[in-house]
Amino acid sequence: MHRRALLLFLVLFAVAARAEGPDQGAQLARFGKWDIGIPPCDKCHGTDGRGIPPHFPALAGLPASYIIDALQAFRSDTRRSDPQGLMRRVAKGLSDEEFAAVARHYHVQKRAP
Ligand code: HEC
Numbered sequence: 045m046h047r048r049a050l051l052l053f054l055v056l057f058a059v060a061a062r063a064e065g066p067d068q069g070a071q072l073a074r075f076g077k078w079d080i081g082i083p084p085c086d087k088c089h090g091t092d093g094r095g096i097p098p099h100f101p102a103l104a105g106l107p108a109s110y111i112i113d114a115l116q117a118f119r120s121d122t123r124r125s126d127p128q129g130l131m132r133r134v135a136k137g138l139s140d141e142e143f144a145a146v147a148r149h150y151h152v153q154k155r156a157p
Contacts, residue, residue, distance in 0.1 A: 067145070067149065068141070068145040069142075069146040069147070070149050072084070072085060072145065073086050073093065073146060073149050080137050081137075082133075082134055082137045082138075083134075085103070085146065085150075092104055092154070093150045093153050094153075094155075094156040095156060102155065102156060103150040103153070104150055104156065105150075105151065105154065106150060107151065108144070108150075108151040109147075111143075111146070112143050112144060112147045114131075115131075115135045115138065115147070116135075116143065118131040118134070118136075119132070119135035119138075
């Protein structure tokens, strides 16, 4: 019975993911939004968000809610810890929907060992 429920969940999840079209989060992470000058997140945060110490923190495996909160704080200038306003610039170019998609994307990436 449990397996059935799990299977049903997976099918529904796949259908929902498809309805959204190509994975918007992965798209942002790997290709950015060059049309408005936003580089791919992975360029600064490392492949699959594994981080490039000491200045570019890892995103892989972080709770999606943490990532969304951070992006909102950068966008509203509440968080100003980013050198040269790098993250504030990135966050100001993204919608709430894009925050959620990219947060989901990084949440499921594997953390660096
Ligand atoms: C031009 C380089 C650059 C790009 C591109 C970039 N970031 Fe960042 N990001 C940074 C830097 C530098 C910091 C560290 C800022 C700080 O300490 O406040 C940071 C911090 C963050 C944090 C906070 C992490 C923490 O541990 O609190 C999140 C979340 C984040 N970035 C998400 C993203 C996402 C999602 C994208 C793509 C849409 C992205 N970043 C693109 C440079 C970048």
